[in-house]
Amino acid sequence: KKLLDKINNEIGLLLSDQYPSIDSRELKTFLRKNNIPIIFTAVDTPFSNGLNERLNQTLVNKIRCKINENRDKKAWTTIAHNCVQKYKKTEHTTTEFAPKHLLEGTN
Template identity: 70%
Template sequence: MNIKLRTDEELRNLTYYLSKYDFQIKYSPGRYNIEADCLSRNPVLGANDNLEEQLKTNTPVSILETSNNFLEEKNIPIIFTVVDSPFSNGLNERLNQTLVNKIRCKTNENGVKKAWTTIAQNCVKIYNETDYTVTGYAPGYLLYGKDVTIFPNELKLKKTESDLIQDRRKALGNTIKSHNYNKKIYDKNRRHLDFKVGDTVFVDNGKKLNRKKLDELRIGPFIIIKKISNSIYKVNTNYRKSESNFFPHLEANSSA
């Protein structure tokens, strides 16, 4: 895939869209899709042959009718999620934040000016050669079996294919253990509510950073008009933009 470098676009947008969409990016004059706008002003989407499902987030970028029509034509099921909830694609967000922080430090290091694309390649290399706190191994080793330790070659222990398989299993076990621990802490003071179509609920009043200090934290009550999943509902808030009517955070109306 040939990517036209755009230094005026943020790297986090580039990595975000590349990690979220399993599309081959092609170019055709006169076509417009916001999904890949960070790559080109005139992109066209072409599905991979082995694409089985598509992860979508509740944003104007992914709610576009043109995008949904494309997925339906290719018989690609849609997994609906949201960007600001625990069940969203948080691993991508964490990776993007880590890379952006590393690039920011390198950009302002020693006052030497370098292209952000060069700095990004170096930061990705460092990221892949750094041991994860959770897994206990570096991504470069788990993915490719590459020895990324800093020991001299004379002191390095040769890893076999069997060792790599065992380490991958151990890394997976460590990841699951960490996930279950964090889930236990998160769920400790939370209670799941099963809403139905027709229930009246209160919803969050926009994003925290977009609210004034004295604005209400929640607004409503509104009526649920559609249940997307066990945790996402479409609510009749009369917002002009249809994508603004999807909510993952709801509170029951005690007077209903």
């Protein structure tokens, strides 16, 4: 229940490439039950998902660094969540706003 509450409060949209398993009946049912829309990028156009891929690369690098310096042995899922939260609150050099502010109007 706690996980579902987090999902409903933090996920407003799922953007995905055409990877077959992401198009599963189970996932579609879950997303529909939780009112989370899914948008698929066009076939054979990886550039249409470039910003998403760049964000993923940034987050993977941050998570990897935090795991390597993880002295108190937190679960990787906790580390990933903390990295995402920190990223959402970090001011972007181009926009001069944090993603959370641009998406939600809050800091």
